[in-house]
Amino acid sequence: MTSDHPKHEGAPVSARLGIWAFLATELLLFGGLFTVYAVYRVVYPDLFQQEHLKLNRLLGTLNTILLLTSSLTMAVGIAAIRQGRQQALKIALTLTLLLSAGFLGIKYLEWSEDFSHGLYPESNLFFGLYFMMTGLHGLHVVLGMLVMGWLLVCARQGRFSAQYSTPVEVTGLYWHFVDLVWIYLFPLLYLVG
């Protein structure tokens, strides 16, 4: 690795290696929950079939759309700052934040509705999984929003440019990962139970 690598626009290789290594740890963290899902789905197929119908498929689909769109806005924001377009980056970050807030809002609605129907984490194994998986995922959304908020502050101060966009790139990769987790959570919890 002492040879020169071709010039890659965006973050330097050490930053990219670092964030991908971090995403590996997140993959294994969520992976634990996916393992629990796999185990109990195999052992209690009827429970999963019956309980998953209690989830709101419409809201779940809406949330999927919001998150996919937030990935789009994030990707567009990064493409923008690579070209030095600061204003476009700020707009993109703001949109991503709004879409994420929308996601959390809908999640809040869903959870409230579940609680009002007496469905809690301890109600049964399916809902235990549902609340833990969406809860951990939601926590990652919140953390992502905090980082993006900080990025917006830095962007307002003109800290990013075509030559320096590393924090934005790295956050973008994290955000897409959060989207990836939801891409699997959605069908596993809402659609196939």
Added chain:
Amino acid sequence: MSEEKVPSPGLRRGYLKEKGFRSWAFTHDHKRIGIMYLIATHLFFLIGGLLAVLLRLKLLTPGPALMSSHAYNVLFTMHGAMMIFLFIIPAIPSSLGNFFIPLLIGARDVAFPRLNLYSLWLFLAGIVVTVASLLNPIDTGWTFYTPYSAKSATAVTALSLGLFLVGMSSILTGLNFIVTIHTMRAHGMTWYRMPLFIWGMYATSVIQVLATPVIGMTFILLVAERIFGVGFFDPAKGGDPLLFQHFFWFYSHPVVYVMILPAMGIISEIIPTFSRKPIFGYKAIAYSALAIAFIGFLVWGHHMFVSGMSTAAAVIFSFLTFFVAVPTGIKIFNWIATLYRGSISLDSPMIWALTFIFLFIIGGLTGLFLGALATDVHVTDTYFLVAHFHYTMMGGTVMGLFAGLHYWFPKMTGRMLNERWAFHAWWLIVAGFNVTFFPMFILGMQGMPRRYAEYPAKYQPLNIVATVGSWVLALGILIMFVNFIRALKSGPPAPDNPWHGLTLEWTVPSPPPVENFEEIPTVTDWPYSYGEKEEPGNDE
């Protein structure tokens, strides 16, 4: 042992010069961070050791004595948890790894120095929370098996949180090292010119990054069970206690390779240096480190043979377990082949390295009895197992750590250790260790189970032997630590290259300056050309 008294130089040279709390608490210097980890981890080594001495005191008599059974359960739980999570996992990687990885690859620091500092803070925060849990100390065993850990009225939740933080520190350190090794090697240092300690640390870091999140999730699930009543591990709610064990051991098995790979890396540095011979089979050792790391992920079920796991899975895990012995054996044979016809100097680092090889062979071979299904049924969860893991973890990792400490003490501190004291500490420790733990193989074969506060009277004689051994061991460790402290205060000044080594850390002053190298070197050769080239650095 010199004729005239040369005044010892102060410690405050090089990276140690700057004074003040802030210069340590907010440092980005990997060397200072390494020293802080060193002190923290060794503090817990001593505390954990003290707990062990107390344990062995209780076990002098078969009946009730000295402490309640509950207190005994707390003691062995805290001994295990402290030794494993607060000492042995971070000890070599976070202290010696942090200090020496940049030096060995010709870099000024790690890839992410600030992240390195935050990792240290996470570790310290984790320690604080873990120690706080001692207000209501847990008694579940360091393996926290459910259902008991989900129900125990002790501070399982607090300990889980503390260890979660410690685990995060471990993950981020591993991440830092992986990126450092990929991107910050000096010009000319290809992968095959890297010292073997770096290969070992690379393999270790990969395990840390990929395995630790699983124990993180395990803690989260355990806490969720305790706080929210989620029933993943609770049979009454349809859950499976074995699922906890799968999660727990998916991390805890690879983590034993986190413990041993850095120690093996140290041995790979010391053996050629003190044999004045190139290491035999460099590539084989390098690839064996990677192989051990990978195979280590495949065998976790061998901790669960008698748990009620399916026989099919048990057979598969047992079969795979035997494979890890192959790369391990390759390393041992290559070290021995390096010694053959070498010019051996028995300085303190070398006697520790040779001890490692001897004791680790015993530990490793006894693993075969545990890995084979039929014999495991007889010896699992007996003192045979306790002896096995102490021979590998203490006879292996800890002796490897001691080897590394003696080897690199001059570089880190600018002082030389007293070799006579080091020798006395050494034989006391080795004798004490074997007298403590060898009888346990016999006790285990005879059927004495582990984690029992009281035992049948027929096991008493060997228990007495083991306890006496623990006192000798403790004395040896004490002398070793006193040697370290004395040397810090008044040891003779260390030259740049006291052992005439060929790796890059010996080209800089002892202790190194903050920026490590005045000029980043260009590497043109591998670091094991003993007998083929002059060693760098002035040594007088």
Added chain:
Amino acid sequence: MPAYKNYVVVWVVLLLLTAATVWVSFLNLGLWNATVALGIASLKAVLVALYFMHLRHEIKLVLGFATFPLLILALIIFGTLTDILYR
């Protein structure tokens, strides 16, 4: 603007795939429901990874970092299942 076009196209495909997977979930295909759902999810994931996460233009080392952990994930899932399924 041209730099964004690819992203928008991928986004549209992702939305279409989402619609598809929701539609399929209302059909009763028995055991195939899970397979199709996971298949579509994986297709979406690959698109996100390749285009949004720039893996399409990445160096081999980064690709290695991105894919090797998947092997370890597969290990814990399938290793645990070999126990659960054959008790």
